[in-house]
């Protein structure tokens with residue numbers, strides 16, 4: 136790692152952990168955070184959770200695990216160029232989706248609706264809940280006891296009501312301040328990763344076509360560049376050569392624009408970063424092109440009738456699981472029944488949110504199937 140920039144987060148100056156622990160041996164505090172995340176149960180479950188495509192539809196589609204790895208890789212590239220702390224950026228990227236429900240956004244929407252009268256459900260807040268509370272691995276505390284900087288980086292957005300309840304990590308929302316540049320980088324890397332892999336997965340699935348995408352400016356530009364350089368290229372190679380150019384262009388753009396912003400704001404430490412406007416950003420031109428790509432994906436892929444069918448089915452599974460457990464918490468495994476004694480809806484939401492796609496499907500079959508074979 137090259138020398139850290141003065142505006143980078145520094146593990147030696149971390150605001151620390153909620154439960155004080157001796158400094159790690161041979162690792163810095165952010166490396167320890169990353170290692171705890173990778174060893175967590177919630178991290179392993181990301182392998183069987185999806186974003187757009189349900190897990191069993193094909194082995195080649197992204198899962199939340201491969202998505203998180205792609206985010207970490209993109210975020211580290213940007214962090215290295217900007218001389219930010221790569222371990223922190225990587226740890227935030229690996230943790231950012233830990234709180235996602237099964238079945239992607241359809242699952243989250245359904246669970247949020249179920250929790251309407253009980254505080255709602257928000258995956259971003261749930262990621263923090265997983266690392267602060269739900270992981271049960273250490274003798275002296277619940278959760279993973281991560282550093283303030285890591286926890287702050289996970290919490291991308293938050294209502295003022297929740298911010299007040301959250302204490303230290305909620306503070307910046309009340310004071311309208313920014314998180315570290317590392318957190319800002321992880322956030323943008325998330326967007327770069329999913330826009331591009333959804334293009335790739337969307338094409339692979341056949342739900343969107345090259346012809347449709349060639350009307351989207353950023354895709355069209357790199358498609359033309361690849362076809363000019365390799366006139367005979369087609370199929371997977373054509374798609375990958377185009378997508379890799381888009382990712383590269385976005386990363387280069389973010390680095391250039393952000394360095395300019397950092398210089399213009401003249402920030403020379405993390406406290407100044409917190410008080411400045413968001414500094415990690417696309418150029419205005421690139422931002423507009425990203426919006427166009429997002430709109431395309433929204434209307435042509437996320438709202439494709441075949442995706443809508445999966446989403447409708449996923450929502451039904453979540454709703455019915457929620458209803459059956461609220462009706463009788465005795466149908467949940469013991470540890471979740473125990474939690475339900477304090478807050479029943481939250482305990483049910485935690486149990487459901489922790490499920491993988493396939494676990495939720497099996498749980499549904501176990502509870503509702505009536506054929507002899509299923510029993």
Ligand code: MG
Pocket residue numbers: 202206231232325329
């Ligand atoms: Mg993500």
